[in-house]
Amino acid sequence: MNAASEGKAVPFRILVVDDDADSREVIQAHLEDEGYRVRTCPGVPQALQALAQDTFDVIITDLRMPRANGLELIRHVRQNQQDVEIMMVTGYPSIEGAVEAVKSGAEHYLAKPFTDAELLTAVRAVIEKLVRKRMVRSENVAGRTYGIIGESAAMQKVFKLIAKACQSNANVHISGESGTGKELVARAVHYAGPRRSAPFVSVNCTAIPESLIESELFGHAKGAFTGAGEARTGFFQIAHGGTLFLDEIGDASLSMQGKLLRAIQDKTIYKVGSSRPIQVDTRLICATNKDLLQLIKKGLFREDLYYRINVIDITVPSLRERGADIFLLVSHFHAKFAKDLGRKVPAFSDEVLRQMMAYHWPGNVRELENLVQKLVLVAEGDTIMPTDLPSAMRFSAAGSRRLDRSLAEMESEYVHDVLASVDGNKTRAAAILKIDRKTLREKLK
Ligand SMILES: Nc1ncnc2c1ncn2[C@@H]1O[C@H](COP(=O)(O)OP(=O)(O)OP(=O)(O)O)[C@@H](O)[C@H]1O
Ligand SMILES: [Mg+2]
Numbered sequence: 001m002n003a004a005s006e007g008k009a010v011p012f013r014i015l016v017v018d019d020d021a022d023s024r025e026v027i028q029a030h031l032e033d034e035g036y037r038v039r040t041c042p043g044v045p046q047a048l049q050a051l052a053q054d055t056f057d058v059i060i061t062d063l064r065m066p067r068a069n070g071l072e073l074i075r076h077v078r079q080n081q082q083d084v085e086i087m088m089v090t091g092y093p094s095i096e097g098a099v100e101a102v103k104s105g106a107e108h109y110l111a112k113p114f115t116d117a118e119l120l121t122a123v124r125a126v127i128e129k130l131v132r133k134r135m136v137r138s139e140n141v142a143g144r145t146y147g148i149i150g151e152s153a154a155m156q157k158v159f160k161l162i163a164k165a166c167q168s169n170a171n172v173h174i175s176g177e178s179g180t181g182k183e184l185v186a187r188a189v190h191y192a193g194p195r196r197s198a199p200f201v202s203v204n205c206t207a208i209p210e211s212l213i214e215s216e217l218f219g220h221a222k223g224a225f226t227g228a229g230e231a232r233t234g235f236f237q238i239a240h241g242g243t244l245f246l247d248e249i250g251d252a253s254l255s256m257q258g259k260l261l262r263a264i265q266d267k268t269i270y271k272v273g274s275s276r277p278i279q280v281d282t283r284l285i286c287a288t289n290k291d292l293l294q295l296i297k298k299g300l301f302r303e304d305l306y307y308r309i310n311v312i313d314i315t316v317p318s319l320r321e322r323g324a325d326i327f328l329l330v331s332h333f334h335a336k337f338a339k340d341l342g343r344k345v346p347a348f349s350d351e352v353l354r355q356m357m358a359y360h361w362p363g364n365v366r367e368l369e370n371l372v373q374k375l376v377l378v379a380e381g382d383t384i385m386p387t388d389l390p391s392a393m394r395f396s397a398a399g400s401r402r403l404d405r406s407l408a409e410m411e412s413e414y415v416h417d418v419l420a421s422v423d424g425n426k427t428r429a430a431a432i433l434k435i436d437r438k439t440l441r442e443k444l445k
Contacts, residue, residue, distance in 0.1 A: 011035055011036060011037045011241065012058065012127055012130075013036070013037045013039070013056045013197065014036050014037065014039075014057065014058045014059070014123070015039050015041065015051070015059045015060070015061075016028060016040045016061075017041045017043070017060070017070070017073060018042070018065070019043055021042070024042070025040075027040075027060065027119065031119075031123065034120060039054065043066070044065065044068035047059075048073070051077065051080075056084055057084060057085065057130055057197060058084065058085050058086075058087065058123065058130065059077060059084055059087070060086075061106075062090065063089070063090035070106075071100060071101065074101070074104045074105050074106050078104070083196075083197065085107055086108065087107075087122065088108065088110070089111075089114075090109075090111060107126075107129070145159055146159070146162060147184075147188070148184055149325065149328050150322060150329075151324065152324060154321045154322055155317065155322060158314060158315075158316060161314045162185060162188050162314070165193070166189060166193035168312070169283055170312050171264070171283065171286070171311045171312070172186070172189055172286070172309075172311070172312045172314060173286050173309050173310040173313050174285065175288055175289070175292070175313070175315050176287075176289060176316030176317070176318070178289050178364065179363045179367055180317065180318055180319070180365060182316055183245070183247065183287065186243075186287060187200060189243070189285060190242065190243040190245075190283075195241065198239070199238055199243075200239070201238050201239040201242070201243070201244050201245065203216070203235050204248055205247065205248045205251050215228070215232065215271075217234050217235050217236055217260075218237075218259070218269045218270060219272070220232050220271050220272035220273055221273040223273070224272045224273025225272065228272075228273070231271070236269050236282050237269065237278060237280055239282045240280050240282055242282070243282070243284075243285055244282050244283070245285045245286075246284060246286045247286075247288075249287065249309065250288035250289075250292055250295055250301065251290075254302065257302045260305060261304060261308060263280070264284065264305075265308070284309055293306075319361040319364045320361060323420065323422050324425070327357075329369075333368070333369050337373050338376070341376075345376045346375075346379040347383055348383075348384045349383050351385070351386050352375075352385065352386055356371075357418065359393050371393075411443070418432050418433055
């Protein structure tokens with residue numbers, strides 16, 4: 001499995017459902033000895049609750065239990081979640097029982113009484129099957145865009161890096177201007193990788209006051225400080241087995257950076273007010289729209305931390321570098337808002353699209369998304385016209401500010417900008433400019 005290829009493997013999570021307490025305990029003990037992470041439940045209602053709170057790789061359930069039986073649990077799981085293997089255990093072995101278990105979606109069947117060795121062999125076979133299934137799925141992931149819209153060359157690079165990041169446990173640093181989709185990329189790395197069944201915890205370093213951040217990240221012991229009435233689990237520990245996304249890492253204070261570095265190096269954290277080490281296997285994905293190298297030069301960011309978090313470096317391009325993606329994003333958001341509103345919404349005129357291409361987009365995709373939403377809501381008639389655009393946009397189209405150039409210079413620059421914006425595709429550039437390809441070729445000369 002991919003998770004094992006770099007660093008420690010993520011333990012598989014097993015949910016054991018059995019009304020018999022002795023049975024639960026014995027199974028749990030054996031599975032934990034094997035390195036699996038185990039949670040037990042005495043019945044179907046509790047299991048449903050556990051499934052709502054947590055994700056599991058394998059469910060081992062008893063068939064006959066008071067209140068609701070194992071088949072009901074299996075049906076529920078199959079209706080709601082696919083990425084889990086189910087093993088049915090029963091003390092009343094019968095052909096019918098087995099047939100029914102398999103029909104309802106349990107792929108595996110184990111008859112009681114079983115020896116420890118039989119249990120472990122069965123569970124290993126189940127895990128092996130799960131891993132094979134997931135590997136097939138992650139191979140299909142190559143060439144995927146993870147729900148992120150974009151076809152530009154700049155985004156193809158990002159998709160390749162996401163695929164690479166999915167295949168390892170290395171820490172990832174995502175940089176890019178505000179609103180370029182950094183969080184979207186972080187989620188893609190988590191949800192398309194082997195940690196997907198463990199939590200993705202997102203923390204914005206600027207949103208938490210300095211005095212609280214340590215206890216938020218690492219947790220605190222009961223009574224650690226005034227107001228710490230109850231013990232608290234920190235985000236690092238909650239994300240164990242999964243991913244901790246630290247947004248705006250460039251804004252973390254130097255003292256925070258020191259604590260982060262220790263946690264990463266030792267894979268160990270200490271709750272505030274406690275000296276008991278807690279082992280964590282948490283992958284870090286950090287994001288920032290600041291230039292960390294610049295911050296290092298100014299002494300505001302630790303260089304040693306930088307190298308720890310920056311093993312895989314993904315730079316998300318600005319909208320200006322993404323050319324024809326602007327059209328794709330406009331039509332994506334247009335369709336999305338039409339669907340949300342449940343009605344046909346006005347279309348974009350070519351002229352509006354042209355002005356959007358020329359605009360500088362300081363707020364990137366987020367700004368584009370907001371603008372599309374606004375235009376769709378306020379435009380009258382069936383077409384969105386240039387007069388519907390905010391005035392700041394109409395007059396700030398790239399290049400229109402300088403007033404010292406000839407028409408020929410302006411034209412040449414505009415033609416080149418349009419061409420660059422469609423990744424050099426002359427047919428598309430000619431279509432935007434409303435000239436034929438031959439004229440375009442001449443202008444380019
Ligand atoms: N390629 C894309 N396809 C579809 N939606 C996108 C894309 N990129 C960004 N978005 C959308 O744009 C918005 C901003 O994205 P996101 O929050 O990931 O940006 P960010 O880089 O983290 O911004 P900030 O620096 O402000 O935190 C979100 O609503 C996101 O869904
Ligand atoms: Mg963000």
